Amino acid sequence: MAEPTNRRFLLRTRPEGRVKRSDFELSEQPVPTPAPGEVVLRTRYLSLDPTNRIWMTDVEQYMPPVAIGEVMRGLGIGEVVASASPDHKVGDLFSGLVGWQDYIAVVPKAPGWIQLPSGLPVPLPAMLGALGMTGLTAYFGLMELGKPRAGETVVVSAAAGAVGSVVGQIAKLQGCHVVGIAGGPEKCAFLRELGFDAAIDYKAEGWKAALAAACPRGIDIDFENVGGDIMNTVMARMNLHGRVVLCGLISGYNSDQRPTGPFDTILMKRLRVEGFIILDYLPRAMEGVMQLSQWMMAGKLRHHDTIVDGLEQAPEALNMLFDGKNTGKLLIKVS
Ligand SMILES: NC(=O)c1ccc[n+]([C@@H]2O[C@H](COP(=O)([O-])OP(=O)(O)OC[C@H]3O[C@@H](n4cnc5c(N)ncnc54)[C@H](OP(=O)(O)O)[C@@H]3O)[C@@H](O)[C@H]2O)c1
Structure with a gap:
C-alpha cells in the first residue's frame, strides 16, 4: 500500500471575485511526525466559512490575511493519529485551525485547540455547527x-x-x-x-x-x-x-x-x-456550549448540515456558500 502523504492547499494567488481552483496549489509532503509534546492530527471534517474568502484577501480584517504560499487557513476537527504528548492518545479529537490539509502537527495545549469530550452524544459535524x-x-x-x-x-x-x-x-x-x-x-x-x-x-x-x-x-x-x-x-x-x-x-x-x-x-x-x-466571546465559549447542548439534548435545537466528500473539493465547495447551495452548516468530510 502506498505511504499516506499530506495533501495541502497553498494559496497561490489572491482570488478576484469567486474563488478558482487555480488560486491554489495542491502540494503533497510527507505526513509530519510529532516532536516532543506534540500530536499529529488527521483532519476529519473541515468547516467551510464565508470568512475563508475574507482571509484570502489582503484587506484590513480581524486576523492577518493568509500569506501567499501558506496553507489555506480553515477550522476543523482532527483526530490524533500519533502522539508524543503524555496527556494525549491516538483517537483523541481536537477542534482548531487544522487548515486545508490532511495532517497537522500541533501542541494540543497551545491556545486555540479544544479537546472534544470522548463518547460525544451528537454526530461529529455538530461540533463545527450548532455546538461549535x-x-x-x-x-x-x-x-x-x-x-x-x-x-x-x-x-x-x-x-x-x-x-x-x-x-x-x-x-x-x-x-x-x-x-x-x-x-x-x-x-x-x-x-x-x-x-x-x-x-x-x-x-x-x-x-x-x-x-x-x-x-x-x-x-x-x-x-x-x-x-x-x-x-x-x-x-x-x-x-x-x-x-x-x-x-x-x-x-x-x-x-x-x-x-x-x-x-x-x-x-x-x-x-x-x-x-x-x-x-471576542471565546473566553465564554463553555457557557455557550453548555446552553446550546442543553437545548439540543432537550430536542429544542436542531443541527443541520451539507457535507461534501473529499479535501480536493475545498476551493469549489467554498463557492457553494456564495451560490446558496448549502442548507445549514457546510462541511468537507476529509477522512
Ligand atoms: N461575525 C462573526 O464572528 C461571524 C462568524 C461566523 C459567520 N459570520 C457571518 O455570518 C454569515 C453567515 O455565515 P455562515 O457560516 O452561517 O454561512 P451560511 O449562512 O451557511 O452560508 C451562506 C449563505 O448566505 C446566503 N448568501 C450568499 N450570498 C448571498 C447574497 N449575495 N445575497 C443573499 N444571500 C446570500 C446563501 O443563502 P441563500 O440561498 O439564502 O441565498 C448561503 O447559503 C456570513 O456573513 C459570515 O461571514 C460571522
Whole structure:
C-alpha cells in the first residue's frame, strides 16, 4: 500500500471575485511526525466559512490575511493519529485551525485547540455547527448584542444557513416572533420546519411586501448576515431604537467594493448597529456550549448540515456558500 502523504492547499494567488481552483496549489509532503509534546492530527471534517474568502484577501480584517504560499487557513476537527504528548492518545479529537490539509502537527495545549469530550452524544459535524463556532456566533450575537425580549420581532438573513438557522431557533426559544429571509422555496420550507413564524424568499417577486406583511409590528432586531439590498430593506422596516447585530456582509465578500450602509435610516430610527466577531466571546465559549447542548439534548435545537466528500473539493465547495447551495452548516468530510 502506498505511504499516506499530506495533501495541502497553498494559496497561490489572491482570488478576484469567486474563488478558482487555480488560486491554489495542491502540494503533497510527507505526513509530519510529532516532536516532543506534540500530536499529529488527521483532519476529519473541515468547516467551510464565508470568512475563508475574507482571509484570502489582503484587506484590513480581524486576523492577518493568509500569506501567499501558506496553507489555506480553515477550522476543523482532527483526530490524533500519533502522539508524543503524555496527556494525549491516538483517537483523541481536537477542534482548531487544522487548515486545508490532511495532517497537522500541533501542541494540543497551545491556545486555540479544544479537546472534544470522548463518547460525544451528537454526530461529529455538530461540533463545527450548532455546538461549535457557528452555534456560538448565533448564541452570543443574538443574546449579547440583540438582547431579545419575548414578543419582539427578530429578522434573520441567510436564515437557512449555518448561523442563521441557529439564530432563528434561539430567538424562538426567547419567545420572539421570528422571520427568516432565504433564497428559494425549499429553504423557506426548511425554516418553517425549524419553527420560524415566517420565511421570506428574497428571490421571489414581491418579497419586500411579503417581509412587511410578516412583520406587522415592525422589526426590533435585525441579525444581519448578508448586507446590501436585503439589509437596507430590513432596516427600513425597523422600529425606533431597534438593534442590528452586524454579523456578516456575505453579499460583498466576492467584490472589491467597500460596503455602504443606510446611515440616514440609522439616524432617523436611532438604531443601534453593532459589529460582532465571535473571537471576542471565546473566553465564554463553555457557557455557550453548555446552553446550546442543553437545548439540543432537550430536542429544542436542531443541527443541520451539507457535507461534501473529499479535501480536493475545498476551493469549489467554498463557492457553494456564495451560490446558496448549502442548507445549514457546510462541511468537507476529509477522512
Ligand atoms: N461575525 C462573526 O464572528 C461571524 C462568524 C461566523 C459567520 N459570520 C457571518 O455570518 C454569515 C453567515 O455565515 P455562515 O457560516 O452561517 O454561512 P451560511 O449562512 O451557511 O452560508 C451562506 C449563505 O448566505 C446566503 N448568501 C450568499 N450570498 C448571498 C447574497 N449575495 N445575497 C443573499 N444571500 C446570500 C446563501 O443563502 P441563500 O440561498 O439564502 O441565498 C448561503 O447559503 C456570513 O456573513 C459570515 O461571514 C460571522
